[in-house]
Amino acid sequence: MFPVIEEMGGKKVSGHHWYVLCINNTAQRFEALDSLRSKGSIGLIYHANAVMRRIKEAWKLYYDKSRVQIENYEIEIIDAPKQAVRSVHCGFYMLEYLDKWDGVNVPRIRKEDIQKIKKITANKWLNAPFNKNKKWKQQLDSNCPGGK
Numbered sequence: 001m002f003p004v005i006e007e008m009g010g011k012k013v014s015g016h017h018w019y020v021l022c023i024n025n026t027a028q029r030f031e032a033l034d035s036l037r038s039k040g041s042i043g044l045i046y047h048a049n050a051v052m053r054r055i056k057e058a059w060k061l062y063y064d065k066s067r068v069q070i071e072n073y074e075i076e077i078i079d080a081p082k083q084a085v086r087s088v089h090c091g092f093y094m095l096e097y098l099d100k101w102d103g104v105n106v107p108r109i110r111k112e113d114i115q116k117i118k119k120i121t122a123n124k125w126l127n128a129p130f131n132k133n134k135k136w137k138q139q140l141d142s143n144c145p146g147g148k
Helices: 042-062 090-100 111-126 136-143
Strands: 002-009 014-024 029-033 074-078
Touching: 002 042, 014 042, 014 090, 029 042, 042 074, 090 111
Parallel strands: 029 074
Antiparallel strands: 002 014, 014 029
């Protein structure tokens, strides 16, 4: 699974946008899950195909002796939950796709879930072993209004 960030510059959407590109070896294809665009999106098809080509090039270079070869895999755009057009939550949708996509069952994400996902993600990252700042809670409390 690959988190992909795309520079977008259109009338409806501009800025950076996250989506997920997966290699599904069982189905022998690439799959794109995007919280903003659907199957017919020319921009998504173009960008996902460009990323897919780069992955195939790297695969040939580093996995040429692998029993799994992906050069004939095509791309399938998966109908995934959508965010509001003007929202900035694509990164949280992307993280949920990465965490829950199993190649068959599309993760269920509703607009109402985003606040909870933000809190869960922050908690996971702050309490993760890679976080070297073990005093994060005290710092957060002392920097927040109403903190201790």
